Amino acid sequence: MYAVTSLLFLLVGFLLILVIRWQLAYPGEPLPFLGELFGVANAPGGIILPEFYNQLGAMHGTIMVFLGVVPLAVGAFGNYIVPLQIGAPDMAFPRLNLASYWFYLAGGIVMLVSFFVPGGAANNGWTSYAPLSDLAPGMGQTLWLGGMGLLIFSSLLGAVNFITTIIQLRAPGLTWFRLPFFVWSQFITSFLLLLAFPALQAAAILQAMDRLAGTSFFLPSGLAVAGQALNVAGAGNALLWQHLFWFLAHPEVYVLILPAMGIVAEIIANNTRKPLWGYRLMVYSVFVLGFLSFIVWAHHMFLTGMGTTISAFFQATTMIISIPSVVILSSLILSLYGGSIRFTSPMLFALAFLPMFGIGGLTGLPLGLATTDIPLHDTNYVVGHFHYLVAPGTIFALFAGIYYWFPRVTGRMMNDTLARIHFVGSLICMNVIFMPMFIQGLAGVNRRLWDGGASYEHAQGVLALNIPMSHAAFTLGFFQLFFIVNLFVSVKRGRKVDANPWQATTLEWSPAGAPLRAYRDPYEYSVPGALTDFTPQGEAKP
Amino acid sequence: MLEWLGMPVAASAHAGQVDFIMVLVHWLMLVLFVGWSAFFFYVLVRFRRRANPVATHAGLQGSWSTWVEGGVLVAEVALLAFFSIPAWSARVDAFPAETQSTVVRVVAEQYAWNVHYPGADGRFGRTTLQLLGPDNPLGLDRADPTAKDDITTINQLYLPVDKPVIVHLSSKDMIHSFALPQMRVKQDVIPGIPQPVWFTPRQTGQWEIACSQLCGLGHYRMRGFYTIQTQAEYDAWLAEETALLATP
Numbered sequence: 001m002y003a004v005t006s007l008l009f010l011l012v013g014f015l016l017i018l019v020i021r022w023q024l025a026y027p028g029e030p031l032p033f034l035g036e037l038f039g040v041a042n043a044p045g046g047i048i049l050p051e052f053y054n055q056l057g058a059m060h061g062t063i064m065v066f067l068g069v070v071p072l073a074v075g076a077f078g079n080y081i082v083p084l085q086i087g088a089p090d091m092a093f094p095r096l097n098l099a100s101y102w103f104y105l106a107g108g109i110v111m112l113v114s115f116f117v118p119g120g121a122a123n124n125g126w127t128s129y130a131p132l133s134d135l136a137p138g139m140g141q142t143l144w145l146g147g148m149g150l151l152i153f154s155s156l157l158g159a160v161n162f163i164t165t166i167i168q169l170r171a172p173g174l175t176w177f178r179l180p181f182f183v184w185s186q187f188i189t190s191f192l193l194l195l196a197f198p199a200l201q202a203a204a205i206l207q208a209m210d211r212l213a214g215t216s217f218f219l220p221s222g223l224a225v226a227g228q229a230l231n232v233a234g235a236g237n238a239l240l241w242q243h244l245f246w247f248l249a250h251p252e253v254y255v256l257i258l259p260a261m262g263i264v265a266e267i268i269a270n271n272t273r274k275p276l277w278g279y280r281l282m283v284y285s286v287f288v289l290g291f292l293s294f295i296v297w298a299h300h301m302f303l304t305g306m307g308t309t310i311s312a313f314f315q316a317t318t319m320i321i322s323i324p325s326v327v328i329l330s331s332l333i334l335s336l337y338g339g340s341i342r343f344t345s346p347m348l349f350a351l352a353f354l355p356m357f358g359i360g361g362l363t364g365l366p367l368g369l370a371t372t373d374i375p376l377h378d379t380n381y382v383v384g385h386f387h388y389l390v391a392p393g394t395i396f397a398l399f400a401g402i403y404y405w406f407p408r409v410t411g412r413m414m415n416d417t418l419a420r421i422h423f424v425g426s427l428i429c430m431n432v433i434f435m436p437m438f439i440q441g442l443a444g445v446n447r448r449l450w451d452g453g454a455s456y457e458h459a460q461g462v463l464a465l466n467i468p469m470s471h472a473a474f475t476l477g478f479f480q481l482f483f484i485v486n487l488f489v490s491v492k493r494g495r496k497v498d499a500n501p502w503q504a505t506t507l508e509w510s511p512a513g514a515p516l517r518a519y520r521d522p523y524e525y526s527v528p529g530a531l532t533d534f535t536p537q538g539e540a541k542p
Numbered sequence: 543m544l545e546w547l548g549m550p551v552a553a554s555a556h557a558g559q560v561d562f563i564m565v566l567v568h569w570l571m572l573v574l575f576v577g578w579s580a581f582f583f584y585v586l587v588r589f590r591r592r593a594n595p596v597a598t599h600a601g602l603q604g605s606w607s608t609w610v611e612g613g614v615l616v617a618e619v620a621l622l623a624f625f626s627i628p629a630w631s632a633r634v635d636a637f638p639a640e641t642q643s644t645v646v647r648v649v650a651e652q653y654a655w656n657v658h659y660p661g662a663d664g665r666f667g668r669t670t671l672q673l674l675g676p677d678n679p680l681g682l683d684r685a686d687p688t689a690k691d692d693i694t695t696i697n698q699l700y701l702p703v704d705k706p707v708i709v710h711l712s713s714k715d716m717i718h719s720f721a722l723p724q725m726r727v728k729q730d731v732i733p734g735i736p737q738p739v740w741f742t743p744r745q746t747g748q749w750e751i752a753c754s755q756l757c758g759l760g761h762y763r764m765r766g767f768y769t770i771q772t773q774a775e776y777d778a779w780l781a782e783e784t785a786l787l788a789t790p
Contacts, residue, residue, distance in 0.1 A: 050759040125756045131733060132716045132758060220734020222671060225715045226652065227679070229671040238717060238732050272589070273597040303719065304730045305737040308631040315626060319618040326614050330607050333578060336585040338598040343590070351586070355579060362571040365618075369626040371633075372564045374728050375549065378719060378754040442547045444723035446754050450762040456750055458550050458723055526597040533597065
């Protein structure tokens with residue numbers, strides 16, 4: 001349920017960005033075929049209005065992060081795979097799990113419905129900075145806050161469930177350092193969800209009060225909008241929203257990334273036929289990442305007027321947090337050394353994750369140093385940076401996970417040829433979309449511009465890049481058809497396989513009915529002297 | 543490498559320093575990426591199933607990866623301690639004296655930059671919400687003696703070259719961001735939190751002020767112009783504007 005719903009939301013979020021990409025490539029030209037469908041209020045004659053453009057931008061971000069990637073990575077993979085990998089009969093609280101799903105679905109529906117209320121959906125960016133969001137007319141922003149409230153409830157319920165399940169329901173013999181890395185990643189992710197989300201929950205309630213009850217938590221005194229002094233109490237602080245928002249939203253970044261690293265680690269161990277290199281080091285690194293992710297949030301806010309001391313602190317924590325990320329990424333690359341690498345379809349996506357995530361991580365460096373952030377802040381460089389992490393990074397890992405665990409769910413394999421076409425097409429398109437963003441950003445082109453910067457002199461030299469970028473985005477959509485068709489056809493027609501088609505070691509691949517017990521480390525591949533090149537965790541020692 | 547990065551012309555005193563750090567960071571990124579990629583592709587080819595049918599349980603031996611990770615850490619600490627933090631400190635701590643600088647207020651609103659010069663007396667006139675109007679976007683009180691010589695413009699910022707500039711930023715409504723790409727200046731303008739920013743222009747020219755923070759549906763067209771002139775040109779412009787003030 002999680003998987004299907006979140007894949008649908010990913011598709012919706014992706015379609016929104018295709019409309020944006022049309023507008024960026026051909027500003028002010030009517031969107032062919034579909035443009036008229038958005039209605040006169042949004043796109044008269046198919047021409048996308050700036051108001052509608054901002055709705056698309058805000059909702060693309062919100063849907064992709066909160067309704068697509070997190071529910072897929074945590075809700076779907078976590079709830080399905082974690083109990084299987086730890087040999088538990090189910091999650092500790094199945095009803096909590098169900099409640100979490102319904103809250104998620106309700107939040108998603110509220111978000112989608114908001115497109116159809118007067119004034120349309122929220123249009124203040126996925127970050128919803130006050131006072132813009134506080135003062136936004138229409139119901140869209142209020143619904144966004146309500147939807148976020150439901151989604152946060154969903155995440156909190158899920159997080160409690162994961163923590164309890166992983167602590168309490170591990171199979172006999174499955175000690176902490178025998179846990180598959182994926183379980184570790186979900187464990188830390190759950191703590192991030194549990195501890196970070198309440199901050200935004202509180203902030204959302206405050207903002208809703210500002211909008212509905214006339215309070216001024218985020219509204220300073222002396223505001224004048226459109227030449228008119230604003231009749232509000234004032235004395236609030238607009239910057240407070242940013243602190244509360246990023247206190248959630250930076251750990252959220254690791255919520256997006258850690259499960260992806262977990263999936264990639266599983267697949268690399270399986271397809272190199274050897275244990276992960278530096279498993280313990282990786283586990284410690286995930287701990288450090290989780291902890292540090294709570295004290296880097298203000299690196300999103302260097303240009304809000306930060307003094308030397310505070311900026312030095314957040315620059316330092318930001319540089320420090322790059323070290324455990326480097327350790328995990330290096331460990332995954334070093335795990336390949338000495339392996340017998342099988343280029344299966346999940347492995348292709350998992351391998352591509354490494355350099356793509358690397359680009360995303362490296363381009364975080366100039367953004368994390370306050371001085372170089374000055375010219376780059378709020379430009380397309382930032383957009384390229386986090387999309388490399390999340391799109392060819394996390395989403396590739398999620399594809400890898402789907403191809404890898406599909407036989408566990410359905411008993412059938414997905415088609416390999418279609419998967420390879422999907423892989424090559426997606427990899428090329430993703431890079432054609434996101435790489436030019438760095439060039440545009442360095443040239444100073446700002447993000448969130450309705451015309452893509454067409455009116456700016458300094459953008460002229462790099463503006464033409466928008467056209468190949470947008471066409472690559474449309475082509476990327478085309479290549480996803482191979483995935484969608486593969487998914488549907490394979491459910492019914494895929495090649496039938498036995499319980500352990502990848503010859504994997506972890507407990508989720510144990511034969512049906514076997515007693516679940518762990519006797520050894522998670523990735524005992526190619527053990528010297530063993531009969532096969534894999535020794536399942538559940539196989540008793542002779 | 544600076545040419546490859548394709549940044550706008552560096553036209554302020556500190557721009558060179560920002561760009562230098564930018565180049566350093568990108569070198570570090572390039573070296574790491576090329577190094578990791580080379581290893582990555584070597585391993586993919588060397589240890590593909592056909593070339594290496596049996597995996598080794600132990601994997602890579604040796605501790606050189608620790609050295610690489612340590613090296614990354616050292617490089618980052620160096621960037622931070624010797625470059626980024628001092629450069630930042632120069633931006634936010636070492637403000638020049640107002641008497642030695644061109645001082646100007648910029649008040650952002652949806653979707654324009656209102657510029658306020660103090661005039662010959664060097665003092666900004668009183669502004670108030672009550673006086674806001676279509677022809678007085680700053681709410682400037684002309685009855686105030688210090689306001690009589692104040693010059694105001696919309697979306698036009700004129701500054702002399704080779705002299706420090708202090709811009710006192712504030713916003714009437716939303717969060718905007720005051721960006722002068724060629725000066726390597728960008729500063730969020732948050733309502734309720736007035737914020738100064740300073741720089742020293744080193745080249746004359748006319749460029750754009752770009753709003754860098756989503757501020758509403760007209761964000762994309764919140765574009766102003768700034769002109770860096772020689773001192774003589776700037777003085778002439780000031781005189782011209784002052785003369786205009788006298789004629790009702």
